[in-house]
Amino acid sequence: xxxxxxxxxxxxxxxxxxxxxxxxxxxxxxxxxxxxxxxxxxxxxxxxxxxxxxxxxxxxxxxxxxxxxxxxxxxxxxxxxxxxxxxxxxxxxxxxxxxxxxxxxxxxxxxxxxxxxxxxxxxxxxxxxxxxxxxxxxxxxxxxxxxxxxxxxxxxxxxxxxxxxxxxxxxxxxxxxxxxxxxxxxxxxxxxxxxxxxxxxxxxxxxxxxxxxxxxxxxxxxxxxxxxxxxxxxxxxxxxxxxxxxxxxxxxxxxxxxxxxxxxxxxxxxxxxxxxxxxxxxxxxxxxxxxxx
Numbered sequence: 001x002x003x004x005x006x007x008x009x010x011x012x013x014x015x016x017x018x019x020x021x022x023x024x025x026x027x028x029x030x031x032x033x034x035x036x037x038x039x040x041x042x043x044x045x046x047x048x049x050x051x052x053x054x055x056x057x058x059x060x061x062x063x064x065x066x067x068x069x070x071x072x073x074x075x076x077x078x079x080x081x082x083x084x085x086x087x088x089x090x091x092x093x094x095x096x097x098x099x100x101x102x103x104x105x106x107x108x109x110x111x112x113x114x115x116x117x118x119x120x121x122x123x124x125x126x127x128x129x130x131x132x133x134x135x136x137x138x139x140x141x142x143x144x145x146x147x148x149x150x151x152x153x154x155x156x157x158x159x160x161x162x163x164x165x166x167x168x169x170x171x172x173x174x175x176x177x178x179x180x181x182x183x184x185x186x187x188x189x190x191x192x193x194x195x196x197x198x199x200x201x202x203x204x205x206x207x208x209x210x211x212x213x214x215x216x217x218x219x220x221x222x223x224x225x226x227x228x229x230x231x232x233x234x235x236x237x238x239x240x241x242x243x244x245x246x247x248x249x250x251x252x253x254x255x256x257x258x259x260x261x262x263x264x265x266x267x268x269x270x271x272x273x274x275x276x277x278x279x280x281x282x283x284x285x286x287x288x289x290x291x292x293x
Contacts, residue, residue: 003114005033005148006080006089010072010096012040018047020245021100023054030056032107033093036079038072040065067168069096069144070179074166077154086154090114093148100246101220103238109197109219113148116195120187121148123218124206125196141184142196143206146220153192162186211237226252 007029011022029035037051039062051060059079065071073094080086091114102109113121122142153159162182169175187194197217200206206213210225211233221229221238226246234243234252246252 003091003111004089005091005093005110006086007033007035007093007095008073008076008080009035009037010040010069010076010094011037012069012072012097014041016042016044016047018043018050019249021242021249021251022097023050024242024245025097025099025101026051026054026057028102028106029095030054032110033091034058034089036061036076038062038076038079040068040072067166068175069098070166070175071168072096074163077160077163081160086151089151091148092151092154093146094144095147096145098145098224099220099222100226100242100251103214103219103221103242106219109217110148113195113197117193118195119150119153119192120184120194122146122194122196123198123220124213125194125199126206127199139181139185141181142194144180144183145222147183149187149192153187156190158186158190223251 009026009029013019013022026035026037033056035054035057037057037060039060041062041064043051043060043062048060048062051057061075061079065075067074077086080092086092120142123146124143125140126143127140149159166179169178184194198213200213200216206218206222207225208228210221210229214221214237229237229252234246238246
């Protein structure tokens with residue numbers, strides 16, 4: 001039996017462009033489901049034409065609304081509600097373009113998630129997160145850049161009310177607390193079970209050691225975390241087509257390492273560097289490839 005999926009996709013570009021990275025993401029999603037794209041920005045005629053070439057996109061709505069990703073989720077959700085199409089799908093996904101990917105075929109990853117027999121799923125379940133300062137801990141939750149719920153959950157009154165009540169917030173912290181954490185909270189409050197590809201302390205795995213998150217099944221890289229990947233990690237963990245896009249669009253600017261050392265073997269000078277490999281672990285690497293014992 002074929003699983004029917006609907007992706008409510010939230011996009012944004014400061015220059016109203018449709019990037020190759022976005023097109024890649026949308027094409028990959030269109031292989032496994034339908035897409036409703038909503039942006040918190042205008043789009044150029046050229047960009048709209050490019051989107052029209054992706055067969056899986058059912059609808060595109062664009063224009064600045066100032067409510068960020070959750071405002072786009074709300075508008076996509078309401079468009080579907082008004083046409084009574086949510087119940088015709090098995091899963092409703094809320095995804096945004098704060099990541100690049102997928103780094104590999106997403107279909108088996110989705111099938112794995114959906115076979116967990118939970119009411120809601122996510123790509124990354126954040127634990128130990130804090131907002132502003134470490135003292136301001138928040139409840140563990142699914143990160144909002146990739147969340148899925150069964151359609152029988154998405155059609156519940158409480159869920160619809162949550163979506164309709166999304167409004168503009170003054171700070172990013174308010175958005176996280178009210179909507180990202182709130183999304184998981186309302187599911188828990190209504191006894192929904194939750195599954196995820198990977199669950200860990202987001203502070204180091206998703207943002208500081210993205211290669212580790214990929215190796216644990218997360219097939220996306222946060223755009224803000226690309227700088228923490230070495231060239232060899234990119235080549236090892238990203239498919240060639242996506243890698244070319246990352247390089248072409250200059251998305252990758254490697255973070256400078258604070259610890260570099262030149263060792264000598266006779267007259268040969270060899271560069272080594274120290275980089276993070278885990279939560280609080282570092283290791284020296286030869287040529288940024290071979291770990292030194």
